[in-house]
Amino acid sequence: MQLSFVFLKLPSQFSGFPNLRNLYIQVVQASRKDLEHVLSHCCKLEWLRIDRCNLNDELTVDGLLPHLLYLYVEHCKLTRIKFHAVNLATFKYEGEFIPIDLSYSSKLQNAYFRLNEAVFRKVLISLLKGLPNVQCLTLRIGWQHLEKQWLWDNPLKFHHLRHLQLFMFSHFEHVDKILYLISFLRATPFIEKLEVHYTGFALWLADVGPRRQDFGQCKYLYLKDMWITGFKAARGQLEFLLHVVENAPALEAITVDTKQRHCTDFSPYIDRQGNSSIV
Structure with a gap:
C-alpha cells in the first residue's frame, strides 16, 4: 500500500492494518501519535519506506514488528528513530544526522x-x-x-x-x-x-x-x-x-x-x- 501527499488523522477506533505486508509513506502529514499508532499496528509488515514525512519530533515504534525485514527512511525531519524489529535485515537512512536505535535488531x-x-x-x-x-x-x-x-x-x-x-x-x-x-x-x-x-x-x-x-x-x-x-x-x-x-x-x-x-x-x-x- 502507498500513501502519498495526504493528511493522516486516525479515527478513534482505528485498529491498524493487521494483514498489511508492504507500506510506502510519502509526504504524509500526520502527528507523531497517529503515525506511531499506524506503524505499531501493522504486525505483519515486511517492507516499510518513509519518505519526506516531517514530524519535527522523534519516531518511536514500540509495537513489535517481528516480520519487518526492510526499513528505509529518507529526508524526514525527525529528531530520533527507534524501532522494535528483531528480524530486520536491511536498513537505509538518508538525511540529517540523528540518533537511531535498532538495538533490538539482532539479525541486521x-x-x-x-x-x-x-x-x-x-x-x-x-x-x-x-x-x-x-x-x-x-x-x-x-x-x-x-x-x-x-x-x-x-x-x-x-x-x-x-x-x-x-x-x-x-x-x-x-x-x-x-x-x-x-x-x-x-x-x-x-x-x-x-x-x-x-x-x-x-x-x-x-x-x-x-x-x-x-x-x-x-x-x-x-x-x-x-x-x-x-x-x-x-x-x-x-x-x-x-x-x-x-x-x-x-x-x-x-x-x-x-x-x-x-x-x-x-x-x-x-x-x-x-x-x-x-x-
Whole structure:
C-alpha cells in the first residue's frame, strides 16, 4: 500500500492494518501519535519506506514488528528513530544526522547511511549504541568533520561487523586528518572486508598530517580484503594504507585505484566490476 501527499488523522477506533505486508509513506502529514499508532499496528509488515514525512519530533515504534525485514527512511525531519524489529535485515537512512536505535535488531545484515553533515566521531558513537549487531555498514557523509587528537578509548565495539564501506569526502581543512580513520577501525575487531572510497582534489600529494607511528598498533586479525579508490598519494592515505597492511596478518587481497568514485557511482556493497549485491 502507498500513501502519498495526504493528511493522516486516525479515527478513534482505528485498529491498524493487521494483514498489511508492504507500506510506502510519502509526504504524509500526520502527528507523531497517529503515525506511531499506524506503524505499531501493522504486525505483519515486511517492507516499510518513509519518505519526506516531517514530524519535527522523534519516531518511536514500540509495537513489535517481528516480520519487518526492510526499513528505509529518507529526508524526514525527525529528531530520533527507534524501532522494535528483531528480524530486520536491511536498513537505509538518508538525511540529517540523528540518533537511531535498532538495538533490538539482532539479525541486521546491511545498514546504509547517507548523511548531509556530521562529526565523524559522533556518528561512530551513535552507530555503536544504536546498531550494535550490524554486519555490513556503508557510511557516506556529505560534509564530514574529522577531529584532531581523536583517539578511540570507548569500550563499545562492532562485534558483528564484517564489511565496512566508507565514502570519504576530503575538503581542504580535513586533508591532514585522514589518518584518524584508524579510530573507526579500532571499533571493528572482526572486520573481514574494508573499503575506503576517497573524493577530493585537495588530496593530491598532500604532505600534511600525523604519522602512523603516532597511533600505535592495533591488530585486525580477520581482515582479508581491502579496496581503496581515489588514492592521490596524500600522506594520510599512504599512512592509513601502511597501518592496515602492517596490522592485518591474514590480508589476502589489496586493490588501490587512483580513480575517484563519486557517491552517485555506488550502490551499497557494489563490487569491483560494478555489480551490486543488494537489489
